[in-house]
Structures are given as C-alpha cells and as structure tokens.
Amino acid sequence: MAKKRKHRSGGLNTTYLTKMGAHNIIANRSMSFSSVSVLTACLLLIGVSVMILVNIQNLVKDVENQNVVVAFVKEGISDEEVAKVGTDLAAIPDVTNVEFVSKEAGYEEQLREFGVDENLFDDVIENPLPHSYRVSVSNLEQFQTTLAGIKAVPNVDAVRESQELVSQISTLQNSITAICIIIVAVLAVVSMFIISNTIRITMVSRKIDIQVMKSVGATNTFICWPFMIEGVIIGVISGVLAVILTFIVEKIEGGAMQSLLEMFGSEAISLTNYLPLLIVCYLVSGVFIGAFGSIVSISKYLKKEGSEANEML
C-alpha cells in the first residue's frame, strides 16, 4: 500500500506561475483587452469625478473665505470696549478672522463703492457709520449658530450678512458633494460588478485549464497564482492608462472648468498638484480591483468540487 505523502505547500514554482500569468494575458488577449478597457473606463470616471469634487470643494472654500459678516459696534462706547468686542468675536467657534474697520475707513470705503468722490459730502453730512468688524466665517453649515453668537456679543449693535448667498453656497456644496460621492460609489460598484463578470467569463473560457490543474493535483494556491498575477498586471496597465487619459481629459475639458470656476472668483487646481496621489490611487485601485476580484471569483469556484463546481460555470 502506498505511503501517505506529506502535505507540503513547498515546491511552488512562483517564477513559472508568474510567467504563466503574464503569458495568459497575451494568450487570452481579447479577454485581457476587455478587462483592461472596463477597468480603465471605470478608473477614469472615478478619477474625473474626484477631480470635479476637488475643484468644487476648492471653489466653496474660496467663496467661504470671501464670506464676511460685518458687525457694527454701538456708538459712544470706549476704545477698550470696542477692542473687547473684537476679542469676543474672535473667540466664537468657526470665526476664522476678525478685522477692525474704523468708522472713517468704513465711510471712505462705502463712498468708494458708490463711486462718489470721497470729499464730496465732507461738509454736507456727518459720517453716519459706526466702528465695525469684518468677521470671516468658515463653516457655512453652522452659519446660523455663528451668526447668533456674533449678534450676542455685548456692544454689537447690528449685523450685516448675505444669508441668502450663504445658504445657496451651502446647499450647492452639499448637493455637489453628495452627487460626486454617489457617482464614485456607483462607479466603484459597477466596475466591481463588470470586473467580476469579466473574470467569471475568463474562468468559463479557462474551465478546462482549471479542471486539468485540479485533476493533476494542483493546490488552490497554485491555481490562484496565475489569475492573481493576471489581475495585478491588468490593474497596473489600467491604472497607467487611466492616468494618461486623465491628463488628456484635463487638456480638453480643463479650460471649460477654469472658465466656470473663474465666474465664482476661484481657479482650477492643476492636475500636477495632486498627480502623485492620483497615480497611487489609480494603481492601488486597479491592482486591488484586478487581483482581489480575480481571487474572490476563483475562490468561490475552488471551494466546490465535481458537479457543484461545473454548475458554477
């Protein structure tokens, strides 16, 4: 009677298996091409969505920085009390900057805005403006709370703010963020689904290979390895292609985005600013989706034997 052979995972010829995985990409070139196309398209769409999101976030930040609440100080209070108002305002959460504007400076600025000669009314009317503070607010979502805090500061007489604009920007930011997140999530799910189907089709086309491997006593690691290598190579190729295509998209559509952002007084963030991050994201996503997708699909099949395995394909 034959002796029971020791179960050893040793002797796994990784060089041969890696070569086999690379060779399979060329041997199954039509399947590889479709996998690369699908993965590149998905990565590109995800990348473009992220690009839009980054720029919109930047735009909102710019608008936020421009968003200033003017707090007028009561008349007839001492200089110390005026300074105390500034300190109190700066202590409010979400207030990023407090700038003092004297009643004279405010008056001159107001006249300038109206396009009137600053000396024209010198003898006619007295400066009606009190001292004021320009208060920059960062978190638009908490704007109402911050505004209430500003109004509650002692010796603040009145407050001027563009609440409607604030509310519009806040809504716009939330909507765009939500839309982009939904787009990225949907695309990620869609790409996973398409990739897993592509891998499943690949497995059907390689059913005989897998059955032969099993019949000659291949371990699951041996069977998985070439598929994993294929997934990694497909992921890397797709990642590189997605980076190149993102550059092309930026060249073609970047101008349109720049003009759009300029309308809001902002400017597009250049792709080169976040290129290393983008490359890493693309490659990691590509390799992860490709390799992990392969392993998950094939593992499901390898857990089954005989007729159950055949039914899966």
Next chain:
Amino acid sequence: MIEFKNVSMKYKTNGAVALDNVNVKIDDGEFVFIVGASGAGKSSFLNVIMGQEKVDSGIVRVGPYNLASIRRRALPYLRRMLGIVFQDFRLIPKMTVYDNVAFALRVIGMGDKKITKRVRYVLKLVDLSDKANNFPHQLSQGERQRVAIARALVNNPAVIIADEPTGNLDPILSNDIMSLFDKINALGATVVVVTHDLELVHQFDHRIVTIENGRVVSDIPSKYKQAEDISLRFTAEKTEEVSEGSDESEEKGEQENG
C-alpha cells in the same frame, strides 16, 4: 489499493441514486473494467475515487486516504497518486504537447531538468516523441488521447483512472489505446477503465465489474485469474487429497503395526 465498502450516494442535483451499497476491492497492480449503460453509476464511481463527489454512507479507501473523512486540503495530494484520463482529453489548447505533459510535474514543483527527462520518457512510451512541439489542434484524436495518457502517467501514479477513454475514437484507435493501458498495467500501475464498449472489453482479458442502477451486478475475474484460481483450487484439493491419503496410509500402517 481501492476499496468500496457498503457505499451509497445520491446525486446532489436531483436526489437520484448514483451508487447503491457498492462493495468492490481493487488490489495493487490489477486491471479492472467498470462497465454499464449510460447513467448506471460508472462515472459516479470514478468521481468518488477522484474525490470529486462525497458519499452519503459507507467507506471508500484509496491508498492511504479514507475518502469519507478526507479534508479539502488533502485532495490535491490524493490526486497526485492518481493519473486521470478523460473522454474529451482535456488538453490545454494553448500549450504544446510537451508543456501539457510537463504541467502535471510543474504542479508538484519538480525541477526543470527532471521534468525534461521524465516527459521525454513518457512521450517515448506513448510513441509521441516527434510531436512534442505540436499543439493539441495539430494532432489526431488518437494522438490527443495518447498525450492525455502521457500526462496521467508522467507523475508515476499508483493508479491510472480512465473515464470512457475510447469514447471519441474509432475501433482501431480504441484498440491501440487499450493496448497502451495494458502496457502501463504491465509496468506495475493499477488501471481502472470505465467504458460502455463491451465489444472492446471482451478483446482483453481483465476483471470486469458491471454496474447497473448504481449496484454492482457482476464482478467477473480475468480468465487468467479464473484459471489461476482453478489451478490454485486444484492444487489445494490435490494437496488435501495427498495429505488425506498419507494420513490414511499412516493410520493403516499404525493399525498393521499395532
């Protein structure tokens, strides 16, 4: 080498009986034909040996493995002691003849030098040395089956299992393939061939196990084995007679002496 004890099994898909209380023992170096009509349970018998199907009851032993309790991780090692030949050859189309055969050795992590030596030897054995660099589509049906046999043999397995190996071949090629199995058996391997081709089976002198509706309905030893058994029985009877005769004469002698 292979033993089925009270083995019963139902198909997972439709619950029909595949094997019904099967008892078969195949010794080392035996050549056994498993015959029966389509759906009789022949392939289920082989699938159980290959660890592709689990039995519902009974004991199945293949070499040192008890298949009723075998773990999934041990299956590749069970299969390495079996050489499996399929009706549809199952060659990898994008690999040459050499690579198809060498593949079974790469799976077990053998070095390239040993692989070359061993593959050359088995290709010579199946008379395909000159086709080593051909792809399967460049071969005839008979040649493809010989490549499949070479792949099954290359790992020097203890048992060769063939599922309808001549199903896609004409009678002359079928005979050639069966003769090749005969040659392999003569080299010491246990051979189990499943077939429904009774005409072919009767051209060879080997044990025939017939399965019908999942049951073993007959188990006929080879004529050589029958003759051997008869000869053994005859020798045993003769020995018995001789010993009885000598006992009698001894008794007579004792009586006479007494």
